[in-house]
Amino acid sequence: MRGTGRALRKNPNLLAGTVILTIMALIAIITVTPGARLVARYDPQALAVVHRLEQPSASHWFGTDRLGRDIYARTLHGAKVSLVVAVSVALSVTVIGMTIGITVGYNRTADNLVMRVMDGMMSFPTLVLALALVATLGSSLFNVVLVICIVDTPGMTRVVRGVVLSLRERSYVESARAIGASMPRVLFRHIAPNTLAPVIIQASVFFAGAILTEAALGFLGVGTPEYIPSWGNIISAGREYVTINFWISFFPGLFLALTVLAANLVGDGLRDVLDPRLRGAT
């Protein structure tokens, strides 16, 4: 813990990113508690057609959309979707990528087959593949997470496999095998822990990427369904009114940009802390 404190003090970017992400996480948590109404002030779904397309004011801080729904309330509630997607994707891709990566790193036959499939998957432009998949499977929060996991898995698998391939030649692994350690023991005790640093760095990249992809899918009209407010679908709904009420899209976009920036800052900070060789390189 003392190490964490020092890392945060030495790296103002990491500190700023952590603070912003913490605030967003708090907002997301508050919106599922009874305190939501106090902080968000309105029900994000409450219609008030009399007050439609209002500019930001004292009663509606971020203005209202075409159905008179309060954009401030919707934006706060949107934090939930972004963070749920980002956390689910980062965790699932880490588990799946590590499992596949460690397996193929130690099995030549599986390696050839699986990595060809992964190469094939990486030959698709990710957003287009995600769009096509969500369109096929149907728009739902679960499918959005599923699809982002599918497009991200090859990247994580590659990272893990690369590390495993270099580790298996190390003398400490050889020694472990020489004294008769079983294969699972070598894999889980000696290899897996050493893949963690690059895996965490990669996971942080996917964490930020997932927030952007979820929002992009929402903006393109196939992401999270409209009855769940998400930054992407609020911005999308505001797009038609950019000439009348620009603020519908502006505020959720600001939250989105800040969150992604914070996630990237934390990712870069983690890279500095976990991989000192790369310090200052990127």
Place this chain on the structure above:
Amino acid sequence: MTAYIAKRLLATVPVLIFVGLVAFSLVHLAPGDAANIMAGDYAGPDDVKKLRTELGLDKPVWEQFTEWVGRTVRGDLGHSIFNGKSIAELVSTRIAPTLSLAMFGGLLAVTLGVPIGVMAAWKVGTKWDRLGQLWAALGISIPGFWLGLILIYVFAVNLRWFPVIGFVSLNESVTGYVRSLTLPVCLLGITGSATIVRMTRASLLEVFREDYIRTARSKGLAERSVLFRHALRAAAIPIVTVIGFLAAGLITGVVVTETVFTIPGLGRLVTESVGRRDFPVVQSLLMLLAFIYVMVNLLVDLSYAFFDPRVRL
């Protein structure tokens, strides 16, 4: 070199087969009856049945697959189920704006990204470096569609310098073409330059640590000629690979940009077809864009080998 080219070309074959397989499977991944989904909410059972026979969805899967492969290899991409037009025709009418966008956007991304990256690396640790890194961090983090809406609000709605939406072709009016493309190209250039800044900076910094750079400095060469004559030459190779990343960024970028600015290009065709559940068009575009992506990466690999003879071994 010829052997290397042949090897790399052959390696794309399984990838392209895989791309085809995924595109074909798309329809069969749909939960429930694909014909039902495509026909839409207002279709009667007869319409659905007709569509099913038309698309051959009533035949066994392997039979559908062989037929589909046969057609695709012959270059017949099929028809849109939304307006019945052939997909080849749809693509050819939609490709012009996309090509303009990708070309100028990519060019702007490189002309912004490389100098900013060089500046950041050359003045490493100074405020110029921090500015360059800030540019990169913002470019990577700010969602393109949001930045696009801000550009529209400031330059089209308030200042009225450019049209809010739409595209004017070069044949119609040259000034209209330039005006309708300026904002979208700026958006693509700004977002695309971020990765280039990072890559350029990182590869230059690596070169700066090399012995021959120290030699060049210690023999008294001016910093300027160390940078231009020695360092940039070596750093050029990794910068070329960035173009591969840029291609991926541009494909994603045109889909988003064309939607923000309502430009009738391939990217907008993707989102429109996805929205209409027009699976034949979605399948073809997925294949086409993946094909372009694979080819660009192949060219990048080949140019890499061309610049750096070590790669060929």
